[in-house]
């Protein structure tokens with residue numbers, strides 16, 4: 001491939017001269033207004049924060065079963081999650097804001113997974129990857145429990161296993177949701193604020209709502225809660 005250096009066009013030169021005039025204080029009136037309008041962008045702090053957090057999702061280093069093998073490949077060169085700021089997998093839930101449930105969760109594991117989710121700091125997001133964590137998958141028995149039964153899930157990625165491209169598509173959907181309408185997230189829809197884990201005494205003092213402290217979220221049966 002031949003790389004050709006193009007000479008700078010007249011438009012670039014005109015912009016350079018306008019910038020020079022502005023710095024000298026020579027730009028006034030309508031010219032100054034147009035210069036500012038072309039270069040200044042206004043937004044709200046909330047939108048700026050959402051934009052930043054959606055482009056720097058830190059997934060938890062956390063795999064459950066076969067789906068996890070597909071999940072691992074999204075950081076490799078083919079899909080390269082780094083393009084969207086999601087390559088920094090964190091070993092501690094305190095430093096992660098995205099948990100990907102990549103595989104089946106047994107009833108015995110559910111409280112542990114929920115506790116890991118509770119240890120993540122707000123704002124945080126959860127993706128149920130694959131049929132098992134979304135709907136028990138092929139395991140038509142009492143041992144496997146869908147993630148919705150014990151914790152909030154923001155997005156489901158179907159498949160058994162979903163291809164890495166499907167997971168990447170899910171992460172991009174989540175990114176769009178955070179940027180455009182975070183209200184679509186589970187916690188906002190169900191007013192489930194404050195799911196970050198607190199010490200029991202602190203939680204009582206702060207009037208922590210049901211669903212926190214490792215208690216089951218909506219739809220959880222007593223059977224699951226006791227497991």
Ligand code: SF4
Nearest residue numbers: 066103130131132161
């Ligand atoms: S959805 Fe399929 S690939 Fe994923 S954990 Fe379940 S059985 Fe394994």
